[in-house]
Amino acid sequence: MSNVKPNILLIYTGGTIGMVKDIKTGALHAFNFKNLLKQIPELKLIDCKIEAMSFENPIDSSNMKPEYWIQIANSIELHYNEFDGFVVLHGSDTMSYTASALSFMLENLSKPVIFTGAQLPIGDLRTDAKENLITSIQIASLQNEKREPIIKEVGLYFEYKLYRANRTTKINAENFQAFNSLNYPYLAESGVHLKINHQYLLKTKPNQPLIVHKKLDNNIALLKLFPGFAASHLNSVLKTPNLKAVLLETYGSGNCTTEKWFLNALKKAIANGIQIINVTQCVGGGVNMGQYETSSHLKSIGVISGKDMTTESAITKLMYLLGKSYLEKSLKHEFEIALRGEIT
């Protein structure tokens, strides 16, 4: 057997992992990526070749936007044939959004794209950055005996677990376990051994060329319901110029108020061509319109079900589907089926 080492491309976008403290203000800001690699001499011990590239001006991920998602997708597309796997270093705050977006943008992905970051900067004595980065690289370089990648999807690795990226949500601003995936089991766990749950990995169609979708339409709105939600709030959102779709974050299994003003406003919006999508505020479980009276009216007026998708996944899937110039079936149909394993 040949002992060609896997080639891994690291893409640094910013985030705590590579940040330093401003001596004057005490605030964390992104710093030069080359210093990041200097901080981890252990990287040389991993049995793969690593090359790195960085955003020209690394960002805190709170400044993330679709333009940057396209930049990441472009880097992967440009280097797709040269590398066996990709590791994207990203701030944890919006990592689930970016990673979900990339899962939709990269159709027929047959190599690993692993997102990771850290809760503490790499230079901090108690940092979680080293483990997250080293194991992500190891996961991205996993291959079978035919030298084919084992993971062929967008993953998110944090605190000893690899998740399907579009199933994750940031659940904690303090703990090292910052992410969770309540509706889908983790894909791998790092302990003494790296345990891969092969049965949960995304099965892709073989020999399909990578298609990178770069048109994303952000003419959408996200509305989280709460008791006392005012009609004026809903109406002002529905009057947004060029609005194409609204994601409603409803209660429990997709329930909402049955008050007339609310339903009439939604009905009118649907009649005007605005898509209304129902996702749940709960981090686990999903929408089941019709289970309660408080959701059956939504079903009857043509609201689309987000099923058990995360809000991050639903938002990015919507931008991706609205950006497509051609849909084989209706947006409702495409939205309600799993395109990248984002729905159970």
Ligand code: ASP
């Ligand atoms: N604010 C930082 C960011 O998202 C937090 C982190 O990196 O974990 O970029």
